[in-house]
Amino acid sequence: MKKITTVISATMICLGSYAQTQPQITLQGTITGDLKGHNKMYIYSRTYNDSAIIENGHYTFKIPFKEPVLLMLLPEYILAERQMYRPFGILMDKPVTYTVTTDKTKGLDASTIKGSEAVELLQVYDKQKSAAWQSISAELKKEYGQPWMDEKDPRYAAFEAKQTALQQQYLVPLLQKLVKEHPNSFATVFSLGGARELMSPEQQERLYAGLSPEMKKTKEAKEFQEFTQGLRNSAVGRKVNDFTLPDEKDQSLAFNQFKGKYVLIDFWASWCGPCRQSFPHMREVYQQYKDQNFEIYSISIDKSKADWLKAVGVENNPWKQALDNINIAGKGFAITGVPTTYLISPEGTILLKEVGFNPDGSGEIEKKLAALFGGKANAAGKPAKEEGKTIEATPMVPMVPMQ
Numbered sequence: 001m002k003k004i005t006t007v008i009s010a011t012m013i014c015l016g017s018y019a020q021t022q023p024q025i026t027l028q029g030t031i032t033g034d035l036k037g038h039n040k041m042y043i044y045s046r047t048y049n050d051s052a053i054i055e056n057g058h059y060t061f062k063i064p065f066k067e068p069v070l071l072m073l074l075p076e077y078i079l080a081e082r083q084m085y086r087p088f089g090i091l092m093d094k095p096v097t098y099t100v101t102t103d104k105t106k107g108l109d110a111s112t113i114k115g116s117e118a119v120e121l122l123q124v125y126d127k128q129k130s131a132a133w134q135s136i137s138a139e140l141k142k143e144y145g146q147p148w149m150d151e152k153d154p155r156y157a158a159f160e161a162k163q164t165a166l167q168q169q170y171l172v173p174l175l176q177k178l179v180k181e182h183p184n185s186f187a188t189v190f191s192l193g194g195a196r197e198l199m200s201p202e203q204q205e206r207l208y209a210g211l212s213p214e215m216k217k218t219k220e221a222k223e224f225q226e227f228t229q230g231l232r233n234s235a236v237g238r239k240v241n242d243f244t245l246p247d248e249k250d251q252s253l254a255f256n257q258f259k260g261k262y263v264l265i266d267f268w269a270s271w272c273g274p275c276r277q278s279f280p281h282m283r284e285v286y287q288q289y290k291d292q293n294f295e296i297y298s299i300s301i302d303k304s305k306a307d308w309l310k311a312v313g314v315e316n317n318p319w320k321q322a323l324d325n326i327n328i329a330g331k332g333f334a335i336t337g338v339p340t341t342y343l344i345s346p347e348g349t350i351l352l353k354e355v356g357f358n359p360d361g362s363g364e365i366e367k368k369l370a371a372l373f374g375g376k377a378n379a380a381g382k383p384a385k386e387e388g389k390t391i392e393a394t395p396m397v398p399m400v401p402m403q
Contacts, residue, residue, distance in 0.1 A: 023065035023095035033104025040076035065095035093118045093186040118187040132170035167198050184212035192224045204228040230334030239348045245322035248312050253322050263344040266298045267335050270311035275339045278357045292373045301329050
C-alpha cells in the first residue's frame with residue numbers, strides 16, 4: 001500500500017509540475033462607471049467561452065495559450081441595457097499579461113489595451129483605419145448625399161466603384177506602410193486577413209513578400225497566401241481543381257465525382273444563421289432539379305467537427321456534405337463570408353458566384369438553373385414585392401456567445 005501511495009503522490013507532483021509549466025495568458029481588466037449591478041464580463045470566440053465577475057471594477061481571466069488568438073470581450077451591462085455592440089477583440093499573440101482599461105461612459109471601443117508589442121501596434125493601426133473610413137464616408141456623402149446606398153438604387157454601381165477607389169486611396173497605403181515598417185510583427189500578419197477584399201492578387205503577393213521569414217511561417221500568413229491563390233482559382237470561367245474532403249462518415253469525397261453534372265457548391269457553417277435559414281428553400285430547389293443532371297454539395301467551414309455533425313443531423317439535407325479541413329474555402333474559392341455559393345458546369349467550369357442568398361428565389365444562380373432546366377426561378381412562390389431582397393452573408397468572425 002505504501003508503494004502504491006508513493007507512486008500516486010509522485011504522479012500528482014508530476015501532473016502539478018506539468019500544469020505549472022503550461023503557457024498561460026493573464027488578462028486583467030479595469031472598468032470604471034456605474035455597472036448597475038451587471039457585474040459580469042464574457043470572453044469568447046467561436047471555440048472558446050468563459051466569464052468572470054467584476055469586483056470593485058476589476059476582473060481577471062486565465063487563458064491556456066496554444067497559439068495566437070483573438071478573443072472578444074462583452075460586458076454584461078451591454079446586454080442588460082440593450083446597447084449596440086460591435087465585437088471588441090483583443091489579439092493575444094504571446095503568453096504574457098494583458099491589461100484592458102475601460103471607461104463605461106466612453107464605450108468599450110475606447111478601451112486601452114497593453115501587453116505585447118503586437119496588441120499595442122494593432123491599436124494604433126485600428127485608429128488609423130477608423131480615421132481613413134471617416135474620410136471615405138465624408139467623400140461618399142459629399143458626392144451621393146450619404147455614405148451608403150441600397151443595391152436597388154440605380155446609382156449603386158457607380159457608388160460601389162467610387163467606394164472601391166476610395167478604399168484603395170485611403171486603406172491600402174496604411175497596410176502597405178504597416179508591412180514596410182513592421183514586417184516581423186504578428187499585428188502586421190494578422191491585419192492582412194482583414195484587408196483581403198481590398199486588394200488585387202498582385203497587391204496581396206507584394207505584401208506577403210514584404211513579411212519577415214518568421215512571419216511567413218505563421219498560419220495567418222499561410223492562409224493569406226492561400227486566399228490570394230483562391231482569388232485566381234475562383235474566377236468565373238476557371239475550371240475547379242479537384243479536391244478531396246471528408247464527408248460526415250469520414251469517407252473521402254473527391255469533387256471529380258460530380259463530373260458530368262451541374263453542381264451548386266454551398267459554403268456554410270453551423271453557426272451561420274443565414275446559412276441555416278437558406279436550407280428550406282435550397283431543399284425546394286433540390287427537389288425541383290435533382291433528376292435533371294443537378295447536384296448540391298455543401299462544404300462546412302466549421303472548426304468544430306462535433307458542431308458540424310450536429311447541424312448536419314438537424315438539417316438532414318438530402319445532398320452530399322463535407323467538412324473543409326484543408327482550407328479549400330480559402331485556397332480554392334477565396335471565401336470571406338457564408339453562405340457563398342458557386343454554380344459549376346458539368347465540365348467543372350465556374351459559371352456563377354453568389355454571396356448571401358435570395359429567399360424569394362430571384363438570385364442569379366436560380367435564374368440560370370431555370371434557364372438550363374426549364375424550371376421556375378421563384379420556386380418558393382414569394383410575393384413579387386420581395387424579389388431581389390438579398391440576405392447578406394455572415395463574415396467569418398466570432399459571434400456573440402450564448403448566455
